[in-house]
Amino acid sequence: MTALACLRIFVGADLCFTDTDSMAALVAKVAGAYLETTWKWPRRYGLVAPFSFVLADPRAERLDARELQDLARALQHKLFGDQGDGDVTLLTFEGDQTDVMRFAGATALQLKGLLDGEDDGAFAGRVCKITPTDVSSVAPPGGPVAGEPPMEALRAQEHMVAPARTAYRGVFHTQREVFVGNISVWREAGSVSVFGMEPPAADASEAGHDIPNLESARRALEGETSGVMFFPISFSTLVKPSARAELTPYLETLPQASRARLAAAVYDTPRAPSFSALSQMKQYLNPFFGRIDLRVSDPAFQVDDLPPDLASSVTLMLPTGVEAVRLAAISRFMRDAAGYRRKRIWQGVTDVRNRREVNACIELGVPFITGPGVTDLLETPAHVSPCSALHLPLHDWSARVTGAAASQVA
Template sequence: MTAVACLRVDVSGHGDLMPLPTLEQLVHKFASAYLETRWSWPRRFAPLTDVSFLLTDPRSDELDLAELRRLSDELQRHLFGTAEEGEVALLVFEGTHAAVTAFAALDSRQVVEALADPSLLPAGGRLTRILPECRGGGDGSAEPTPDAEKGAEWRPAPSLKRQLLEPLPPPPPAWEGVQGVYFIPRGVFYGDVVMYVPQNARTHLCVVDGAEHMPKEPSAFDADCVRIAARLLSERAKGSLIFVPISFTSLARPSLRDAYVALLAELPVERRSELAATIYDVPRDPAFTGLRQARALLEPHFGTIDLRVSDPGFEIEKLPPESVNSVTLVLPEGDDHVRLAALRRFADHLVHYKQRRIWPGVTNVRRRAEVEAAARLRVPFVTGPGVCTPVPAPVGGRSLPPERLPMSLSGWMHVRDRSLAS
């Protein structure tokens, strides 16, 4: 068994010694450095927020709470010395992927409320609270539940066993999520693009946030995205489109084609209408033979096919009508002038998109001005960090006025809680 948990640093008892964002940045810097040197391989960690980390230990079915208590002790001394004002506690939460993600997304106020009322903890998880030895009585024990009579799932766990919904191939992504595809004319999220954070990575991998987030090993990235998409489908009855990244270059390599055939077989054929293949690294003038081969491989598994291109002068005129469902421009790196000029040049060809009944879109959108420009130029679909940051579950089907973009993790939590309440 592999021990898996979310470690969250609780500084709610900091005594107002400094602004909370400043304190959280210090916590992130110190805790990351500590885990980098102490949480050694084959154990792994990945940051989820400034104050929370995903920890795994494949050699054991329980985390070393004594070692984590040393982190609590060192954080206490580093941030507050031996003063009486502040207190650092570590919250170790184990559960399903959704529960762990929801716990990491709680803000400081919600954490305080959950500590007072454990019934507010995300369902499907368990929580252990660790105080520094220098502040917790010196016996080195984890703090027991403050209100066990309520029957909440707050208790020191004798064994922190992995309880993810389904096993993932090693090494699994540290965090799985999506980023919404927004349809400007109706102010609604049309679907979601799969993304994830690799183990021990500094940032996430995706095809909507620009060059620094693109995968260095496309075939491995595609494989993980296919498995994430299959999991998302298994967790819902029916929903909006899930866009799965697929590398054009990899599909064009005969040596990889059989591997992709086996990989795509993991997707349920009966859910084909809910799946879209978003083909990235497409050249300016893709050979028709290569595009036809890609479609033949993908169409049995995907009801929608999208091409992602980096050239605003992509020769859409050479594509046959309805040969794909959409073409999405990746905005280039550079200043506002360069990016908006690329968007305008792309929009100059919209008449050809309309003639071929192919939808245009734009991705790597980072600023509100770019959303507004896309609306003004009649480019209907937008994605990117200025539209939707990584969130743990699909947002497709949800309405949001353009002026309230981007959808963020906190916004996703607010909408989810409102939906549950209704």
């Protein structure tokens, strides 16, 4: 039971979109501030296009349109003042995922009938029209605007704080266009992710998070029978005897039957690690993991110096900073593709943040990619499933395809 809707915001005296970045940014800021205080966890929301949000509530079967009237009033006041000449109108659409995303990308002209309060049948679902003074059902005409359960019942529920937990980023095979696994990402208590509205930031990995992340993600394995699960482990932990001793009891709880699809994602790997450190790491991890992924920050990582059969993959963590620097790092990393093939080591890129970076990885032949441009931070692992690159990123509200469509994981 998860209610899913697209929220479209129309501004201007003629109820048309104002096609300016400044107006879109202001609307996003006002709407984001409202949703941050009212649309709390376990609800999810995200900005999927200018003036378009997706709202999801796992506690409801139908969203309550009345709850969004305060947003219409806040936008009206912020944009036009109490006596302004402009108008604000919100449309909410509830239907299947395909129609929700189609609604998010529709033009104002395509939605003119709905804005006029008439259902032209273009979208099969529930549509409500919300203004600062009125809330009405457009489709079905005269239908209910209250939710199931209504907003009064939801507000009476005890406020929930997001617990400390593991979230997931799906690992995407670009050539086969299929999700092949997940990497676990630790989230502190109270942390939520809001797609499209948070400043770009890499998924932080800290040695202190490795053990709770390992425990949490291990439990998720019980419900996932296919696909690779990557567990982040600090390189520094693996070269310190005391840190290894602390980690060992938790590694011993990993299911041996799943070893072939378990991968150690060794982050903060130096540019030129010593042979002895790598050998020690391999010997320690081998009983628990079927794969070792070295996570590096240097696109010129010395792959030719790696001992044979030490790692199955090397993944580049993109640098922070401007997009041009990040794109240049992808290009430099893939310049050594022939060397990686000779070593029979897969290449991957993580922290891929947007469509341009996804496209660059595909064009340059990066086999595996992860990051916000590939999936949102997911509350449950992405299933092994086909997915067109055009449909990235995957969200918690996205339809999850199950089955063995990609049972062979390279």
